[in-house]
Amino acid sequence: MAAIPEEFRQAVAALAAPAPRAEIEVTEVRPPKRLAPWAYAVAAEATGPADELATARLVLLHDPDRPAAWAGSLRLVVYLRAELDPELAADPLLPAVGWSWLTDALEESGAAADVLGGTVTLTSSARFGDIAGPPRSHDLELRGSWTPREADLGAHATAFHQLMSSAAGLPPVGVAVLDRRSALRGEA
Numbered sequence: 001m002a003a004i005p006e007e008f009r010q011a012v013a014a015l016a017a018p019a020p021r022a023e024i025e026v027t028e029v030r031p032p033k034r035l036a037p038w039a040y041a042v043a044a045e046a047t048g049p050a051d052e053l054a055t056a057r058l059v060l061l062h063d064p065d066r067p068a069a070w071a072g073s074l075r076l077v078v079y080l081r082a083e084l085d086p087e088l089a090a091d092p093l094l095p096a097v098g099w100s101w102l103t104d105a106l107e108e109s110g111a112a113a114d115v116l117g118g119t120v121t122l123t124s125s126a127r128f129g130d131i132a133g134p135p136r137s138h139d140l141e142l143r144g145s146w147t148p149r150e151a152d153l154g155a156h157a158t159a160f161h162q163l164m165s166s167a168a169g170l171p172p173v174g175v176a177v178l179d180r181r182s183a184l185r186g187e188a
Contacts, residue, residue, distance in 0.1 A: 007151065008038045008062040011074055014153040015040065015060055020161040023047065023170055029057065036061035036075070044160070048169035056080040056167070058160045060153070071115050072147040076156055078102065080142040082167040084122075089138030095120040098140045098167075105162035111148065111155035118144030140167070 020026050024046040031039035040060040047053055061075040088094065098120040106113050121141040127133050148156055164170075 002037075005038065005062065005064055007064075007073060008040075008060075010151065011060055011062065011153050012040045014151075015042070015058070015157045017154050018157045018161065020044070021165065021170070021173060023168070024161055024164050026161075031059055035059075035077075036063045038062035042160075044164050046164045046168035046170065049171070050085070050169060052083050052085070052167075052169045054080065054082040054164055054167035056160070056164055058157075069115070070147050072149075074151075074153075075145060075147055076113075076153075077145040078118075078142070078160065078163065080140075080163060080167055082140045082142075084138040084140055086136065086138055089122060089124060089140075094122060094140065098142050099144075101163050101166040102142060102144050102159075105159040105166065106146070106156075109155045109159040109162055111153075111159040112150060113146035113156075114149055116144065116146040118142065142167075 016028075024044055026042050026044045029041050029043045031041035033039070039062070042058050044056045044058070045054070057079045059077040061077065062073060063070070063075075064073055066073045082098075084094075091097070099118070102118070103116070105111075106116075119142070123139045123141065125137045125139075127135055127137075
């Protein structure tokens with residue numbers, strides 16, 4: 001087995017360094033095989049103030065041969081799934097909003113990216129028979145990939161955490177969300 005390339009080792013360390021906010025749980029998971037000679041992956045889960053659930057996976061791929069489509073030796077791939085409120089799911093601008101969660105997170109964290117592309121898919125499911133759960137559910141799925149411009153991937157990990165925060169509907173750090181019923185009763 002070949003030695004782990006130093007570029008890949010440093011990229012993994014940088015991705016693992018930034019701690020997510022308390023509402024986001026990140027764990028290392030088995031990366032996909034056959035996409036690149038070297039791969040690393042994490043899974044994340046966040047629950048927002050209105051019980052919105054967002055789950056995601058971030059995969060780092062490394063190919064020292066620098067595939068032409070990547071325009072580099074490192075590639076980051078994200079897959080995110082977020083539960084949606086039925087009213088929000090009906091918004092025709094939602095795919096663009098979902099994509100902006102990723103582009104804004106990259107920009108705000110200072111994570112420079114090349115060859116950025118992806119898709120946003122909206123799904124609506126109806127349950128029947130003995131399947132447990134709500135009668136209808138709505139989800140947004142975002143798939144994206146990009147080539148980082150810098151070797152230090154810390155900003156890209158921060159962008160991933162920001163993406164999770166947006167998808168789960170978490171407020172900015174330091175901002176409290178008031179329960180509407182408590183606000184109406186005058187409680188804080």
